Amino acid sequence: MATHITPEGVEKVAHLARIQLSENDRAQAVTELETILTYMDRLAEVDTSGVAPYALPSVTTAELRQDPAKPFVDQGSLMDPRRFKQGLLVTKGVFSETGDDNGS
Amino acid sequence: MDLKSATITELHEGLRNKAFSSVELTKQYLDASKADRLNAYISLNDKALEEAANADRIIASGKPTVLTGIPLAVKDVIMTKGLRTTAASKMLDDYVPPYTATAVERLQHAGMVILGKTNCDEYAMGASSEFSAYGAVHNPLDPTRVAGGSSGGSAVAVAAGYAPVALGTDTGGSVRLPASFCGVIGLKPTYGRISRYGLIAMASSLDQVGIFSRSAADAAVVLEVMSGQDPLDATSQAAEVPRYSELLHERLPDIRIGVPRQFKEGLSGAALEWFEGQLAIYRSTPGYTLVDIDLPRIGYALAVYYIIMPSEVSANMARYDGLRYGYAAGTQAQLSQQYSENRSKGFGPEVRRRILLGTYALSAGYYEAYYAQAAKVRTILRQDLNTAFEQVDAILGPTSPTPAFKIGEKQSDPLNMYLSDIYTVAANLAGIPAVSYPAGLVEGLPMGLQLMGPRWSEARLLQMVQAFMPVEA
Numbered sequence: 001m002a003t004h005i006t007p008e009g010v011e012k013v014a015h016l017a018r019i020q021l022s023e024n025d026r027a028q029a030v031t032e033l034e035t036i037l038t039y040m041d042r043l044a045e046v047d048t049s050g051v052a053p054y055a056l057p058s059v060t061t062a063e064l065r066q067d068p069a070k071p072f073v074d075q076g077s078l079m080d081p082r083r084f085k086q087g088l089l090v091t092k093g094v095f096s097e098t099g100d101d102n103g104s
Numbered sequence: 105m106d107l108k109s110a111t112i113t114e115l116h117e118g119l120r121n122k123a124f125s126s127v128e129l130t131k132q133y134l135d136a137s138k139a140d141r142l143n144a145y146i147s148l149n150d151k152a153l154e155e156a157a158n159a160d161r162i163i164a165s166g167k168p169t170v171l172t173g174i175p176l177a178v179k180d181v182i183m184t185k186g187l188r189t190t191a192a193s194k195m196l197d198d199y200v201p202p203y204t205a206t207a208v209e210r211l212q213h214a215g216m217v218i219l220g221k222t223n224c225d226e227y228a229m230g231a232s233s234e235f236s237a238y239g240a241v242h243n244p245l246d247p248t249r250v251a252g253g254s255s256g257g258s259a260v261a262v263a264a265g266y267a268p269v270a271l272g273t274d275t276g277g278s279v280r281l282p283a284s285f286c287g288v289i290g291l292k293p294t295y296g297r298i299s300r301y302g303l304i305a306m307a308s309s310l311d312q313v314g315i316f317s318r319s320a321a322d323a324a325v326v327l328e329v330m331s332g333q334d335p336l337d338a339t340s341q342a343a344e345v346p347r348y349s350e351l352l353h354e355r356l357p358d359i360r361i362g363v364p365r366q367f368k369e370g371l372s373g374a375a376l377e378w379f380e381g382q383l384a385i386y387r388s389t390p391g392y393t394l395v396d397i398d399l400p401r402i403g404y405a406l407a408v409y410y411i412i413m414p415s416e417v418s419a420n421m422a423r424y425d426g427l428r429y430g431y432a433a434g435t436q437a438q439l440s441q442q443y444s445e446n447r448s449k450g451f452g453p454e455v456r457r458r459i460l461l462g463t464y465a466l467s468a469g470y471y472e473a474y475y476a477q478a479a480k481v482r483t484i485l486r487q488d489l490n491t492a493f494e495q496v497d498a499i500l501g502p503t504s505p506t507p508a509f510k511i512g513e514k515q516s517d518p519l520n521m522y523l524s525d526i527y528t529v530a531a532n533l534a535g536i537p538a539v540s541y542p543a544g545l546v547e548g549l550p551m552g553l554q555l556m557g558p559r560w561s562e563a564r565l566l567q568m569v570q571a572f573m574p575v576e577a
Contacts, residue, residue: 020448
C-alpha cells in the first residue's frame with residue numbers, strides 16, 4: 001500500500017496552514033491522514049478524461065453599491081465600554097518584544 | 105399549549121386569538137431552554153422578551169405576518185448583530201457580530217423572535233455535535249447518544265420543545281443528519297436559494313442555511329421568507345420564490361420515486377429491515393411509484409466531498425489569525441509564531457484535522473490527484489443525478505446508515521465519523537435540495553428518510569413530506 005504522508009509531509013502542511021503540532025499531534029495526524037487519504041484513493045478509479053471540473057452555476061457579478069459620503073452613526077457598536085481601560089481604547093499588541101497586549 | 109408539538113400555524117392562531125402573547129410564549133420557551141440538560145444552546149438572547157413585546161405591538165396593530173411573535177433558535181455559525189456568535193469555537197468565544205445574516209434578518213423583519221444561539225460542531229465541522237468547545241449536544245430520545253451534527257443543537261431545540269423552529273446549516277448533511285437522529289424534519293434547500301451572507305463560511309460551494317421544523321408547513325413558511333436573491337451574496341440566485349406554504353395545499357400528482365440500488369447495498373441489519381419496511385409501505389400506497397434506479401458512481405460522493413470540503417475549509421479558515429478578532433494566546437512575539445499559536449490553540453481537533461487535509465489536497469504535487477480529480481468527479485455525480493431526475497421526480501433513501509450512536513463512540517475514528525454522511529453529501533455536491541423527515545424507529549431510536557429533488561424543487565419535496573409523514577407501519 002502506498003504511503004501518502006510522512007511526518008515531514010505533515011510538518012510541511014502544518015507550516016503552510018499555520019498550525020503548530022506537538023510530536024504527539026504530528027504522529028496522530030500522520031495516522032489519521034493516512035487512513036483518510038487511503039480511502040480517497042478510490043477517486044483515481046473514475047475515468048475523468050474530457051470532464052470539466054465542477055464550477056458554480058452562473059455566479060452573478062457582485063453589484064457595486066453607491067458610495068455616498070455620509071457620517072458614520074453607529075459609534076455605539078464600536079465604543080463598547082468593555083474595550084476601554086483608563087479612558088483609552090485597548091487593542092491587541094502586535095509590535096512588541098514581549099508580545100503582550102500592553103507592550104510598547 | 106404543548107411546546108414540544110406546537111407548530112407555527114397553531115402558535116400563530118394562538119397569538120391572533122390572544123390565547124397568549126408573544127412575551128408569554130417566548131418566556132415559556134426561554135424557561136424550557138434554561139432548564140435544558142441536553143446542552144442545546146450556547147447563548148440565550150437577553151433581548152428576546154423585548155423583541156417579543158415589539159411583536160405583540162405589531163399583532164395588536166392588526167398587521168402581523170404568520171411569523172410575527174414566533175420564537176426561533178439559530179445555529180451559532182449564523183451571525184446575529186449584538187448577540188454573541190461563537191461558531192462553537194474557542195476562537196470566537198467572545199465574538200459579537202456587527203451585522204446579522206440576511207437569512208435571519210428577513211425572519212426578524214417578518215417578526216420572529218430570536219431565542220438564542222444553538223450549540224453545534226465547531227465551525228459546523230462534524231457529524232455528531234461532539235466537537236464543540238462548549239461540550240457535546242445530547243440526543244433528547246437518549247441523552248447517552250449524540251444529537252447528530254453539525255447542527256445538533258438546533259435539531260434538539262425543536263425536538264425537545266425549546267423552540268418551534270430552528271435554523272441550521274448544511275454543508276454535507278449537517279441539517280438532515282441531526283434531523284434524522286432527533287426525529288424532526290430537516291430541509292437543505294437548493295444551493296443559492298437562501299443567502300449565505302452572514303453564514304460563517306465553512307465550504308463556500310456547499311454551505312446552505314437549512315430549517316428544522318415539526319411540520320412541512322412550518323418549513324415552507326420559513327423557507328418562503330428567507331429565500332430570494334441577496335445583493336450581498338453573489339452566489340444567491342434570482343430564481344423565483346414560490347409561495348411554498350400555498351403550494352402545500354395543492355393535490356400531489358402521481359409521483360415517481362427513484363430508489364438507488366446502491367443505497368440499499370449500504371445498509372445492513374435492523375436499518376436494512378427498517379428501510380425495506382418503509383419501501384413496502386410506499387409500494388402499497390396509491391399515488392407513489394417506486395422505481396429502481398442505478399447511480400453507479402454515487403459511491404465516490406463521500407471521497408469527493410472529503411476532498412472538496414476540507415480544501416475550501418483550509419481557505420476559509422485562513423482569516424482566523426487572532427489579530428483583528430478571535431482568540432489570541434498572546435505569548436509569542438514573532439508574527440508568524442503568533443498566527444500558528446493562535447490558530448493551534450483557538451481551533452479544536454476536528455477543525456485542525458480538516459485544515460491539514462485540505463491544505464494537503466491543494467498543495468503542489470497533490471492538487472491534480474486530489475482536488476482537481478475530485479472536482480471532475482463532482483461534475484460526473486451531478487450529471488448522473490440530473491440523468492436520474494429525467495426518469496423520476498425524487499430520489500428516496502435513508503438519511504443515515506444508522507440511528508444515533510453513543511457519545512464518544514466515533515470521536516477517535518475520523519473516517520468512521522465521516523461515513524455517517526454517506527447518504528447526504530451527494531445533494532450538497534450537486535447543489536440540489538434534500539429533506540429528511542422522521543420515518544419510524546430502529547432499535548427504539550428515530551430514523552429519517554431522505555428525499556432529494558432537482559434544483560428548485562423544494563415545493564415538491566415539502567408536498568411529499570406533508571403527504572408521506574402520516575404514512576406509518
